[in-house]
Every structure is written in C-alpha cells, then in structure tokens.
Amino acid sequence: MNIVVLCGGVSTEREISIVSGTQVCMALREQGHRAILLDVFFGDEYVNLMDAFPEDYDAEQAAAFIRQRDAQINSALANPNRSFFGANVTKLCKMADIVFLALHGENGENGKLQAALDLRRIRYTGTGYIGSALAMDKGLTKIMLKAAGVPVPNGFTMTLNDYDTDLTSRGLVYPVVVKVCCGGSSVGVYIAHNGQEYEKALKDAFAIENEVVVEEYICGREFSVGVIDGEALPVIEIAPLDVFYDYRTKYTPGAAIETCPAKLTGEETRRMKQLAVEGYRALCLDAYGRLDFLMDQDGNMYCIEANTLPGMTPTSLMPQEARALGISFPALCEKLVEVSLKKYAKEKRLS
Numbered sequence: 001m002n003i004v005v006l007c008g009g010v011s012t013e014r015e016i017s018i019v020s021g022t023q024v025c026m027a028l029r030e031q032g033h034r035a036i037l038l039d040v041f042f043g044d045e046y047v048n049l050m051d052a053f054p055e056d057y058d059a060e061q062a063a064a065f066i067r068q069r070d071a072q073i074n075s076a077l078a079n080p081n082r083s084f085f086g087a088n089v090t091k092l093c094k095m096a097d098i099v100f101l102a103l104h105g106e107n108g109e110n111g112k113l114q115a116a117l118d119l120r121r122i123r124y125t126g127t128g129y130i131g132s133a134l135a136m137d138k139g140l141t142k143i144m145l146k147a148a149g150v151p152v153p154n155g156f157t158m159t160l161n162d163y164d165t166d167l168t169s170r171g172l173v174y175p176v177v178v179k180v181c182c183g184g185s186s187v188g189v190y191i192a193h194n195g196q197e198y199e200k201a202l203k204d205a206f207a208i209e210n211e212v213v214v215e216e217y218i219c220g221r222e223f224s225v226g227v228i229d230g231e232a233l234p235v236i237e238i239a240p241l242d243v244f245y246d247y248r249t250k251y252t253p254g255a256a257i258e259t260c261p262a263k264l265t266g267e268e269t270r271r272m273k274q275l276a277v278e279g280y281r282a283l284c285l286d287a288y289g290r291l292d293f294l295m296d297q298d299g300n301m302y303c304i305e306a307n308t309l310p311g312m313t314p315t316s317l318m319p320q321e322a323r324a325l326g327i328s329f330p331a332l333c334e335k336l337v338e339v340s341l342k343k344y345a346k347e348k349r350l351s
Ligand SMILES: Nc1ncnc2c1ncn2[C@@H]1O[C@H](COP(=O)(O)OP(=O)(O)O)[C@@H](O)[C@H]1O
Pocket: 153, 177, 179, 183, 184, 185, 186, 187, 189, 215, 216, 217, 218, 219, 222, 244, 245, 292, 294, 304, 305
C-alpha cells in the first residue's frame, strides 16, 4: 500500500510525533509498504507528486529534514492565512491508501483533523472525530466513563466563569490534582496539598486553558492498557523513579520502570482489561487506543485518561504490550493499519 505517515505539526508534542512517525514509517516499509513521512504543517518538500511514494526511501533523512523546519513554525503561524495543512498535504493524503496518524496532542489528536479528513474522504488510522474529541477532553472523559460504570477519581470541571477556591463545597479534601482539560504529557498537571498550593495550581492551569479538572489524588500504582479493535493487550505498570510521572520521565528511557505484563493478580488483570475495553467503548474509540489507570492500596481501580494516538516508538507503552504477546513493532503497525481499514469496509445493514 501507499501510506502517508503524518507527523510533526505545531503541537507541544511535535518532537515525539516526529520520533513516532519515523519509527512507524520504517516499520511499514519493512512490511513492504511504500510509506512516506509527511509533516502536516509543511509538505512543500514534495515537489514531484507523481513519484511521491518511491520504492527507495530514507525515513531518517526525511525526519532530519522535517526537524530543520522547527525554527520556521512561529513565523509561519504568524501568517493569518496559514492553514493547519501545509502545501500538498491533503493532496498527498488523498493519493495514499491510508494515512497513518503519528501526530500527538492538540490538533491531530482532538478530532478536528479526523473530521477534516472525513470530509475529504481520506482514510486514516485510529479513532474518528467524536471519540478523539471526547478522549482529548478530560472533563468529558470523566462524564462518559462514569456513565458507563468505569470508575474515575471523584472530581469536577471548573471554568473561569465558576472559579471558586473552596474545595469542601465540592466534596473533595486535599491532596487534589488539578489538570488542564485538554493538555497532555503532564503539561498543566499539578498536585495541591493545601489551599495555598491549590490557588497557585488553579492560577497556573488557567494561564494555559480556560477549563480545568480538579480531582482527588489517588495514591497508588499506575498502569496502562492498550486496546486494539476492542481487545485489551497485556497490562503494563509504570513505576516512576520520580514522585510524579512527568514529561521528562515519560520520554527519558530508564527514568521509569515499566513492567509488562504487570505484576497483578489474575483477577486484577482481568478487571483492568475489562475496564479498559468498557472505557474504549464508552468513549467511542475505534481501531485502537490506550487507557491509563491508577490503583490504590485497597485495589480500587480508576481510569484517569484515554489516549487515542498513543506513543508509537518501539519502546512506547503500547508497542511494549504488543511485544509481550509476541507481536513485533512492524507487525503492530501493520495490524493498526488493518483494523483501521475495517472502518471503511462497506457498512453492514440489517436485511
Ligand atoms: N487523580 C490522580 N491522582 C494521582 N495522580 C494522578 C492523578 N491524575 C493524574 N495523575 C498523575 O499525573 C500524570 C498525568 O496525568 P494525566 O491525567 O495522565 O494527564 P496527561 O494527559 O498530561 O498525561 C499521570 O500519569 C499520573 O501519574
């Protein structure tokens, strides 16, 4: 197949997206596809569209070229006529059999891109626009999961309009976690142990976004469960060496200890996988996704968020979970393409 691996863009997670995209592109090439790496924000390096999917291709060289453009982003963004899609980008996507979304964060993961591709009849991997939008918004995620019976930390959403620093009336006690509604990679996530820290956390969070989620702090272990085509992968445990699983810990190999399959009892594993699948359905995820959980000392499990475009480097969490089942990284990439194409098979109708 001819496959465009879409990466880069203007989100704070541009760099990790380029890393994921490069690895995915190489893996798909290994599987025999004519995959190319494309920065959603540029694309003007593809001059000869007739030969856009060459037989020989160096993904790392393409990635190096994409990184050279990092410095041009701010000036390009200053141009009010600049679209999210760079020159040739939708044309190239349309020429492909499918677009592999290796984007992370904001536009790319929040459903807007998915809706834009739907309208252009461009096929892409992963969840559609509704599930992407729900999973990107931590407030809506909480509501949907709760309604489906998937346990979440107690909490509430606050906007600048209902700004209020009193926690007792909201039924919470310290410590609490304050997170921006649509952030990612632990940017805009704060722990507050008292009123003073809470006010500071709200101030910092509202400086980033107009909506924040406040929830009880769950003291315990952290896990993640990938779901592919409605089926849960083995559970992985992430034990940070730091108190907080932050941006640095996430992308610094060795800064967190990751164990897969996680050391849980058979019953705990079964329950967490079941909650992951229920959460996947409740949030309208499609093809694949990754749900993150906390488990307290009493064994209570809480889903804290869903990621519709989880990290896709060979050492990322979901690829590690697949490997525990004997699925190599290239085979995983192939599988994600395969299950995503199912969405586009003729819709079944009751006869
Ligand atoms: N309610 C909570 N209790 C304890 N720790 C939490 C809670 N919510 C988030 N965290 C910690 O903060 C990290 C980032 O929060 P998360 O909701 O996953 O946002 P992000 O989208 O930034 O990854 C989590 O991986 C977890 O370690």
